[in-house]
Amino acid sequence: MTEQPPAPQWPTVPPTGEQAPTPQRPTVPPTAEQAPAPQWQAVPQWPKVPQAGPRPVSYPAPVRVEAVPGTPYGLAVLGAPKTASGVAASSLATGVGSVLVSLAVWCFGLTGAEPGWGGLVAGAFAVLAILLGAAGIVLGWLGMRQIRLAAGTMTGRGVAISGLVCGAVGFLLAAFGLIVAIALSAGA
Template sequence: MTYQQPPVPQWPSVPSGEQQPAQHWPAPSGEQQQPAQQHWPSAPSGQQPPVPQWPVTHPAGVQPPAAPPAAGQPAAGPRPVNYPPPVRVEIVPGTPYGLAVLGAPKTASGVAASALVAGVGSVLVSLVVWCFGLAGSQQGWGGLVAGAFAVLSILLGAAGVLLGWLGIRQIRLAAGNLTGRGVAIAGLVCGAVGLVLAAIGLITAIALSAG
């Protein structure tokens, strides 16, 4: 038996600038035909074909590098702190370095604020003493009710005077680290005024009720 060569296919002429399609020969009988090769589209002349981008994987436990900040955005990290000027600088012996001592921020005195609250409360309660003392002088109960409020006003006035004096002393000993000397003085004055008003109102209420 003689083997005959299969006829060669005749392809039409291809215009200039185009790629000629690949020729596929028929496979002999009894053999499995291989799949045709895939042909990617050719890039235009003068341009490089695109390179496929595959996702980048990182090993376990390794963090990917952070992307640089965009233009106009602050970089991540600790922000600088503006410290106040040091009060004094102590030179460390034997070294060219020094220890800067920063001043503590000033705070308001709580004792002075308490003195002002007690003093204002004493003045307000002393006004109530006068109101009840004058309103109940004709019925005879003015002295009793005014006396109850007078005790409260006197206690608040004494507390305002004492706390005001303690606040002034505390601020003086703090050497400028505490503020509120004016508040302490105002509390001391209000406490003294409330104490005097309450005492005079009580005496007046008793005298009017008895008369």
């Protein structure tokens, strides 16, 4: 039975600033069947200590600096990012809803013309489509006004215009669809 070599002894953690001693692997006299054991040294890597204190933050350049009366200090006023208009987004949502409901007016008006119920069902949906279209028009106009008065701090003018146009198209499609549905139901 061969004798096991002793385990290498690792040093304890050195105090801060001192170099840790490098451990030496003990050599074992080679036997007839073994080649000589190579010499090696391992240098342990100590973890780096993180830097104390807050991390630096890069702020945008101030828009203006106002002096604080009676002190040598100043107040830096930072610019705010642009915001999107919620009124404009609501205008687009109601305008698209008006167009979709006006398509239902046309579908029910044309499908129910033969049995005679088309004008009644189309009229119920036409009321909803006309109200949504009017809301899209009014909200689109209010959204454009809000963006204009915000003096460049608000975005969404294109969304407000799209909502206004969709609301007008939905309003007109629903009104014309209701007229066609009533005419087809009365003629049947």
